[in-house]
Amino acid sequence: MLLEIDPHLQISVDVPRTIGGPIMKVDVVQRMLERILYIWSKEHPHIDYFQGLGDVVAQFLVVYISEHIDVDNYRDRSLRESVWEEIEADTFWSITLALNGMESALSQSNFEGISEMLLKLKSLIRLVDPRLDDHFAVEQLDYIQFGFRWMLCMLNRDLNLSNSRRLWDTYLTEGPESYSSLHVYVCTAFLLRWSDHLKGMEFGDMLTFLQHLPTKDWDDSNIGQIIGTAYSIGRYEAQIRQAATVMVIYFLTMIAVLIAAVAASILSAYLKKKFKL
DSSP states (O other): OOOSSOHHHHHHHHGGGOOSOGGGGSHHHHHHHHHHHHHHHHHOTTSOOOTTHHHHHHHHHHHHHTTTSOTTSOOOOOOOHHHHHHHHHHHHHHHHHHGGGGHHHHSSGGGHHHHHHHHHHHHHHHHHOHHHHHHHHHTTOOTHHHHHHHHHTTTTTTSOHHHHHHHHHHHHHHOGGGGTTHHHHHHHHHHHHTHHHHHTOOHHHHHHHHHSOSOTTOOHHHHHHHHHHHHHHHHHHHHHHHHHHHHHHHHHHHHHHHHHHHHHHHHHHHHHHHHTO
């Protein structure tokens, strides 16, 4: 959601709705999240604050808090103010570094970067599962209708906290650019997982399903399979691209040889005529 008002107002509304478990309902944690989001938005004026950014920040916030307390069974255990300040600072700088790879997609007008990622998602499905892409077309389901949130919120609202952490761990390992590359492969892997199921649905059922994925009870093995499939899709696309490049080079070489042969033949005929050889 793009804002036409002071982002602090929208942030204050969004913070209580942020996912992340019981710890995110604690007042001191919500105030930290609110400050982090507001300062980050002020430090990045070229990126409009959007609903869902808080869910991304919460992933890091919960990890740092968990170093000091049990975030799943928080019982008003007090921490020194200096510890809370350290957690807040670590979270802010971590999220700043983590979101570097998202800036190119989020800073363009009308989220053009997100649109490019959605086009890439469609092209990948067309490559690995054309029947699913055809079914979407027949049912008039546009990728933006479910994929925009997948790209913008990094699937944080479609996975439980444990799975989200596992996915973020992979992205951070791959580096900042993983947002615009590996994340699209992950989204492709999600569609492939339920491909057969989706092909038997009509528009309304598909949209509802894709907006409420059955991942609540997933464990690490489930998200691990998705990540593994994502890497396989990336390798397959690279192989196809490499094969296409080889074919282009081959045909260009053959054309060059043909042109050279024709030119030599014309030159030979010209010389014979000129010098009456």
